[in-house]
Amino acid sequence: MSTSTGKTNAIRMLxxxxxxxxxxxxxxxxxxxxxxxxASKVGQPLEKVFKTLVAHHGNEGFVFVIPVAEELDLKKAARAAGVKNIEMLPVKDLLKWTGYIRGGCSPIGMKKLYPTFLDERAETKETILVSAGKIGLQLELAPQVLIQLVKAKFADVLKRGEGSR
Incomplete structure (x- = not known):
């Protein structure tokens, strides 16, 4: 198969x-x-479109894939990752750590396979959308496929509060 310039690492891996x-x-x-x-631009409900967040504990990176309208709970994220505390990776370091830029960060095809956690609500969905590794492109796939590809685990990592569904 020829590799066109439109193919991202995520698409090549799939x-x-x-x-x-x-x-x-x-x-x-x-x-x-x-x-x-x-989500609006691709005509999909908010609960089906997921964002990829990268956090770290020292030199250890962790990836969290959560619904776009939700917020990551850093305490729950640290617990899921098995570390004492965790903080978001600065945007300026995203490319260096993942090979992707803000707005185009896919959980698939990063420079390194980081421990990855998918919000547990994805487990009940037939398909979800994540970035395809490039601004302007989203991938729709089964959550179980994502779990297998990046050796992810389902986890409860969302903040609960006013915005929660």
Missing amino acids: DKEKVDYQLHAYDPQDGAIDGITV
């Missing part, structure tokens, strides 16, 4: 593994690339 997925493109020209806007 193709190599012969995994079923669907691509959803959207126009990022207006600069609105936050998850809630992206």
Whole structure:
């Protein structure tokens, strides 16, 4: 299969593994690339579109894949990761650690396979959307496929409060 310039590491990995997925493109020209806007642009419900967050404990990286309208609870995230505390990776370090940029960070095909945690609510969904590794492109795939590909675990890592569903 030829590699076109449009293929990201995530897409190449899915193709190599012969995994079923669907691509959803959207126009990022207006600069609105936050998850809630992206869900609207690709015509999907908020609870089906997930964002990829990268956190760290010292030199250890951790990836959390959560619904776009939700917030990561750092205490729960640390517990899931088995560390005392955890903090978000500064945006300036994202490319160096993952090979991806903010707004185009996919949990699939990072430079290194970090321990990855998928919000437990994804377990009940037939498919979810995550970044395809490039601003303007989303991947739709079964959560179980994502779990297998990146050796992820389902976990309860969301803040509970006013915004919770």
